[in-house]
Amino acid sequence: MRVIRYEEIVEKVATMCQEANFELGEDMMNAFHQALKTEKSETGKEIISQLIENAEIAAREYMPMCQDTGTAVFIVEIGQDCHIAGGSLTDAINEGVRKGYQDGYLRSSVVRDPIGRKNTGDNTPAIVHLEFTEGDRLKLKMTAKGGGAENMSGLKMLKPSDGVDGIKAYILDVVRAAGPNACPPLVVGVGIGGNFERCAYLAKKSLFRPVGKRHADPDIASLEIELMEEINKLGIGPQGMGGTTTALDVKIEVEACHIAALPVAVNLNCHANRHKEVVL
Numbered sequence: 001m002r003v004i005r006y007e008e009i010v011e012k013v014a015t016m017c018q019e020a021n022f023e024l025g026e027d028m029m030n031a032f033h034q035a036l037k038t039e040k041s042e043t044g045k046e047i048i049s050q051l052i053e054n055a056e057i058a059a060r061e062y063m064p065m066c067q068d069t070g071t072a073v074f075i076v077e078i079g080q081d082c083h084i085a086g087g088s089l090t091d092a093i094n095e096g097v098r099k100g101y102q103d104g105y106l107r108s109s110v111v112r113d114p115i116g117r118k119n120t121g122d123n124t125p126a127i128v129h130l131e132f133t134e135g136d137r138l139k140l141k142m143t144a145k146g147g148g149a150e151n152m153s154g155l156k157m158l159k160p161s162d163g164v165d166g167i168k169a170y171i172l173d174v175v176r177a178a179g180p181n182a183c184p185p186l187v188v189g190v191g192i193g194g195n196f197e198r199c200a201y202l203a204k205k206s207l208f209r210p211v212g213k214r215h216a217d218p219d220i221a222s223l224e225i226e227l228m229e230e231i232n233k234l235g236i237g238p239q240g241m242g243g244t245t246t247a248l249d250v251k252i253e254v255e256a257c258h259i260a261a262l263p264v265a266v267n268l269n270c271h272a273n274r275h276k277e278v279v280l
């Protein structure tokens with residue numbers, strides 16, 4: 001049994017929260033530069049240039065790339081031969097988020113309850129999803145998920161007879177309805193299958209895959225490419241000002257489902273597609 005100290009997790013999480021907000025990943029920067037070459041609208045090109053400049057300033061001056069510093073969402077892969085000493089894993093993650101957001105002067109974007117709307121003041125609690133794996137490693141994957149894009153996401157329980165055409169039509173409907181409100185250019189996360197709650201998780205999980213990395217199954221990879229082409233024909237464009245870059249990528253995760261069901265979830269992410277990963 002391998003032992004990982006509580007304090008080690010706190011420190012790693014605090015660093016991840018700050019780095020996610022200050023340093024946009026190489027995958028996103030590459031996608032911006034690629035989009036700059038392919039975008040047809042002059043306004044769209046100008047906006048993409050500004051997004052590149054914004055990300056460069058944030059990284060250089062250690063400032064958040066957006067005023068919305070997001071909800072801290074974690075997918076944690078915990079090996080069955082790994083033991084956390086000194087406290088619970090969830091407490092360690094929340095303490096790390098508190099430290100990272102407060103020390104980094106990042107906006108607190110979480111309210112204690114959805115009706116009373118009182119801010120918790122430290123961006124906790126984080127949303128933590130656990131996946132159990134073999135081995136003795138602890139992998140922490142974090143995203144600072146923007147509220148605007150999250151608000152425009154959706155889930156629909158399709159009928160199996162709706163088929164692939166129904167899936168595509170629903171995804172396009174969600175992106176069309178989001179228009180400028182999800183802060184495009186987007187990364188579109190899609191979950192297909194599972195059940196009601198699992199499907200939403202799959203859509204979120206898909207967003208942790210680096211932009212530009214296709215699904216391992218060639219049929220799903222083809223669907224990702226086809227959907228991206230269709231989404232980019234919608235004309236929404238960067239920041240909704242028109243253009244051919246509405247999405248930088250489409251990610252799909254699939255899982256088994258009930259014979260009577262075809263759940264589809266679309267979790268939109270904005271141009272501040274911030275994700276970090278560490279292995280302890």
Ligand code: SF4
Nearest residue numbers: 066068146148183270
């Ligand atoms: S949705 Fe994204 S880009 Fe828009 S305000 Fe929130 S974090 Fe910023």
